[in-house]
Amino acid sequence: MWSFNNIADSIHKWLNLTFNPTLATIIEMVIVGVCVIGLFAVLGLVLVIMERKVSAWMQIRLGPNRVGPKGMFQSLADTVKLLVKEGMTPSGADKFLFNLAPYIALIVAMLLMAPLAFAKDFQMWDINIGVLYISAISSVSVISILMAGWSSNNKYSLMGAMRSGAQIVSYELSAGFSVLSVVVLAGSLNLNTIIQSQADGWWIFKGHIPVIISFIIFIIAVTAETNRAPFDLAEAESELTAGFHTEYSGMKFALFFLAEYVNVFIVCAIGATLFLGGWMPLHIGHWEGFNHIMDYVPSSIWFFGKTFFLIFLIMWFRWTFPRLRIDQLLNLEWKYLLPISLFNILLVTAMAILGWYF
Amino acid sequence: MFITKYIKEVFKAVKSLLIGLRRTGYYFTHHKEIITQQYPDNRETLHLPERFKGEVVMPHNENNEHRCTGCTACELACPNGTIKVITKFDITPDGKKKKAIDKLVYHLELCTMCNLCIIACPSDAIVMAQTFEHSVFDRAELTKILNNPGSKIMEGVE
Numbered sequence: 001m002w003s004f005n006n007i008a009d010s011i012h013k014w015l016n017l018t019f020n021p022t023l024a025t026i027i028e029m030v031i032v033g034v035c036v037i038g039l040f041a042v043l044g045l046v047l048v049i050m051e052r053k054v055s056a057w058m059q060i061r062l063g064p065n066r067v068g069p070k071g072m073f074q075s076l077a078d079t080v081k082l083l084v085k086e087g088m089t090p091s092g093a094d095k096f097l098f099n100l101a102p103y104i105a106l107i108v109a110m111l112l113m114a115p116l117a118f119a120k121d122f123q124m125w126d127i128n129i130g131v132l133y134i135s136a137i138s139s140v141s142v143i144s145i146l147m148a149g150w151s152s153n154n155k156y157s158l159m160g161a162m163r164s165g166a167q168i169v170s171y172e173l174s175a176g177f178s179v180l181s182v183v184v185l186a187g188s189l190n191l192n193t194i195i196q197s198q199a200d201g202w203w204i205f206k207g208h209i210p211v212i213i214s215f216i217i218f219i220i221a222v223t224a225e226t227n228r229a230p231f232d233l234a235e236a237e238s239e240l241t242a243g244f245h246t247e248y249s250g251m252k253f254a255l256f257f258l259a260e261y262v263n264v265f266i267v268c269a270i271g272a273t274l275f276l277g278g279w280m281p282l283h284i285g286h287w288e289g290f291n292h293i294m295d296y297v298p299s300s301i302w303f304f305g306k307t308f309f310l311i312f313l314i315m316w317f318r319w320t321f322p323r324l325r326i327d328q329l330l331n332l333e334w335k336y337l338l339p340i341s342l343f344n345i346l347l348v349t350a351m352a353i354l355g356w357y358f
Numbered sequence: 359m360f361i362t363k364y365i366k367e368v369f370k371a372v373k374s375l376l377i378g379l380r381r382t383g384y385y386f387t388h389h390k391e392i393i394t395q396q397y398p399d400n401r402e403t404l405h406l407p408e409r410f411k412g413e414v415v416m417p418h419n420e421n422n423e424h425r426c427t428g429c430t431a432c433e434l435a436c437p438n439g440t441i442k443v444i445t446k447f448d449i450t451p452d453g454k455k456k457k458a459i460d461k462l463v464y465h466l467e468l469c470t471m472c473n474l475c476i477i478a479c480p481s482d483a484i485v486m487a488q489t490f491e492h493s494v495f496d497r498a499e500l501t502k503i504l505n506n507p508g509s510k511i512m513e514g515v516e
Binding site: 054057058059060061062316317319320321336340 | 368375378379381382383385386389391392393394396
């Protein structure tokens with residue numbers, strides 16, 4: 001049976017037989033880079049059409065239905081339109097930072113891809129501090145937003161960027177705490193070990209109520225961190241026109257747009273890895289027969305299925321809830337989410353020490 | 359107690375959010391609820407509500423007779439001067455002069471479809487039609503004369 005792991009192994013073997021090890025490593029890096037860029041493009045296309053269809057159906061509309069069968073090529077047409085559009089730079093802008101910002105947003109998203117396990121034994125970089133790496137890198141994304149807002153020489157952009165800064169800095173705390181609760185239970189920062197620890201049941205089932213609470217907090221916090229509604233104050237079409245990317249157009253705007261969707265995918269993949277077992281099939285305790293049947297479904301399908309389920313959840317939030325005001329946003333974090341997650345981490349720690357999980 | 363109020367607030371918030379999610383989830387799974395009309399494609403089967411207001415028209419019967427007495431009530435009722443009634447005097451068979459309309463000029467480009475003229479009309483001479491595809495290439499085409507050429511007032515309408 002083919003799997004991502006087998007393909008990667010055979011390519012690795014063939015490269016090492018044909019070239020010397022250094023050259024083989026360099027070629028492998030190039031292949032991985034191309035694959036990541038390809039995945040970005042595919043994710044952008046798929047998630048945009050998914051978002052538009054989901055939003056349409058939730059608002060009793062039809063959504064895009066003209067380009068291709070049932071409008072499925074709409075995002076392709078949008079991409080072509082963005083590619084041929086002129087990328088303007090305002091004359092009062094700080095040109096260097098203005099042009100750099102979208103690339104930083106994209107590079108952060110690319111770096112976050114590295115420790116994710118897409119399928120069984122299929123990972124770009126297996127590091128023992130994967131969770132720490134992810135939480136460290138994801139806080140860099142605020143720099144690109146601040147950079148874009150500040151260099152645009154536009155009041156709306158600056159205001160959006162400042163809001164986004166306050167928002168990401170505060171929500172990182174509760175996101176960190178909810179991630180920490182799984183780390184406490186699994187006893188490791190390595191994403192592979194965390195996935196292996198869920199072989200007899202995912203943490204959301206094994207850790208019962210405290211882990212469910214931290215899962216909910218995680219979903220709320222990452223929605224805020226990716227600047228999506230109901231926490232999209234940084235963009236806020238109705239008040240700030242588009243927030244930090246008001247002045248961007250053409251491909252530079254498309255890069256911001258792409259980075260947003262890829263970030264959504266990444267945070268959902270992290271959520272799926274930590275709480276829903278990553279590529280691990282649905283295993284229930286010692287039901288050998290059931291577990292055996294579940295093992296027949298390829299691990300990559302499990303991973304992408306769970307990730308897209310979480311993406312759908314976040315889209316569902318976006319098209320249901322109204323946007324919060326900035327003071328309500330910070331109230332929610334500092335008065336509700338943070339105390340609850342602090343109390344929750346205490347519960348989880350007690351549970352881990354006393355062994356009160358399955 | 360502060361802490362019970364706090365916990366109650368959290369539960370109330372979660373409950374109201376779940377109600378919202380349930381509504382959008384219902385719409386997401388029930389595509390029959392979709393209210394979008396695929397307009398140019400469904401021109402044949404288009405169903406407009408009874409009270410839809412497209413433009414003012416004057417219905418005529420088969421003998422080319424209308425019900426307008428030329429009282430200018432519609433002209434007075436119109437808030438933005440859309441209707442102009444140009445009257446003339448007809449000579450009745452017994453030699454009396456009688457007021458009648460020569461032309462009822464209607465400026466579609468000024469009309470806001472407010473329905474006040476139809477309410478003001480004492481003899482139900484004008485009604486709102488259900489047409490709505492009004493775009494033309496020349497602005498002059500929007501100035502319409504509502505009474506047909508050679509038409510006269512219906513028997514018995516005063």
